[in-house]
Amino acid sequence: MDPRHSAQDVVSCHLCEAHVPPYFCDICQINLCKTCAGEHLLDESQVVHRVLPITQRRSTPNYPKCSKHVTKHCELHCEQCDIPICVHCVSSGEHLGHRAVDILENFERLKEKLRNDLQELEESIYPKYQEIASNIPVQIAELNQNAKKLKSEISKRGEDWHKEIDTIINKMQSDVNEVESKQLTVLNELRDEINDTMSDITKNIADLKKILDSNDVYRNSEYKSNIAKFKTQSTTSKRNVSLPIFTFQMINTDELFKKFGSLLAPSKMESIIPAEISALDRPLLDVPKIITTIDTRSTTIRLQYVACLNDEAIWTKWDFNSIDLYDRNGKLLRSIQTKSGYTPVDIAVTKSGSLVYTDVFRHTVNIERRSQIEDLIRISGKPLSICSTSSEDLLVMVKDWTNKTKVVRYSGSTIKQSIQFDNKNQPLYSSGEIQNICENKNLDICVADWGGCAVVVVNLDGNFRFRYNCFTSTTNKPFKPYGIVTDSQSCILVGDSRVSFCIQILDKDGQFIRNIDCGLLHPMGLCVDSRDNLFVAEDRTGKIKKIQYYT
Structure with missing residues (x-):
């Protein structure tokens, strides 16, 4: 009988098939007519029967038969052996010293x-x-x-x-x-x-x-x-x-x-389960670990920003007029010169895989297409940091001619949104020029405000959500947030480049979770790949550290 359609089936006695039987044996789990109920109670093959009106069926637990004592039912559960046992099992001493609980409690x-x-x-x-x-x-x-x-x-x-x-x-x-x-x-x-x-x-x-x-x-x-x-x-x-x-x-x-030209291989699929599922509620490692160190070309030129092209290659930005692409083994794949010949302020990779950078000298956002550098946006003011969003818009930190800083959202070269003040008409961001930006998975806009010593987060509409200020336990000095990135769990990772040299992990609501302390030296730019591996650019050593912090 299909239990999903039992209401549509005719209930009958299991012994004589009489329709609409009034009784039910809760031990044997069978329907009984009035005549068969009396006979069933006299059946000695089962030590005990419990015949009830059919309306009360399955009100009595169906105790399992003991595998060693076939005439007994198991009313206890041995926690050490994790098996049901009967009173004979207990009295035999086989489970001596074991904790036995009522089987219904375990049930x-x-x-x-x-x-x-x-x-x-x-x-x-x-x-x-x-x-x-x-x-x-x-x-x-x-x-x-x-x-x-x-x-x-x-x-x-x-x-x-x-x-x-x-x-x-x-x-x-x-x-x-x-x-x-x-x-x-x-x-x-x-x-x-x-x-x-x-x-x-x-x-x-x-x-x-x-x-x-x-x-x-x-x-x-x-x-x-x-x-x-x-x-x-x-x-x-x-x-x-x-x-x-x-x-x-x-x-x-x-x-x-x-x-x-070349086609850089996309990241290898490790599982047919999508990343969104395999990454659900991922626990953090007790001790984050550096799994790869990429030695780049120089220790004399400051390494400032990194941006993952995919799981196999990473763009790097130096205090120099070139932007370099390295593979995961540290091999230099490409090197491009900026259009102005000056150092770009920040770099990012769009959803479609194009490199974009901000040029404060030409007041432009530039994009690389087919090995050619093109002007994408001309900025009124100084373009500082940049990130590409899930909708393929660009978020640009802009310092205007009055030294006020704001977030401007561009669709192509068209301004869609400008974020500068909170609901009390107070500036959200300091007037400093080190303002790094990223978009969270919940579409929040997160800014590491180095001059303001804070992480400032607004929602998609530009409404203020929270400001995170942290003081280190050893120096009681405010941290200086520089690199910032978010991962698949909507966690915010921000690097302290001056005081603790740690990477702090915050949840999407700005609650501190933990530090990533791997002996980093002056961590600057941050990015994560599709597997939530964290890449950290070390300013003074010219090295990129790849860190695993999830299990």
């Missing part, structure tokens, strides 16, 4: 756990799977769209190369045409000269024949030989003409790939 404890599991499955875990499942079509559409964009960029790169190659081919062919034309002129002039000489020789031959045929002594004595002249002309009239020799190098496919 209720298990029922409570089942209820908790059911509640969590229904109210928390399953809805999250539903949310992720509903988002997969959106991700598929985005994947298709981004793949089209990527292929379009590759095609455009190919078109650029074809244009350059066509230009080279046309130039070389033009050079060949020019040489050919010059040499052809020389040969045509030589041909005319030879033809004139051959005409003279023909005339000279005819004259010689006439003289030889005559007996005119005067004509013979007047004859002057032209043989020497014709011999000289036959020697000097020769022209060596030739075309340039075309030389080329064998095509090196690897070098072509390097110059054409």
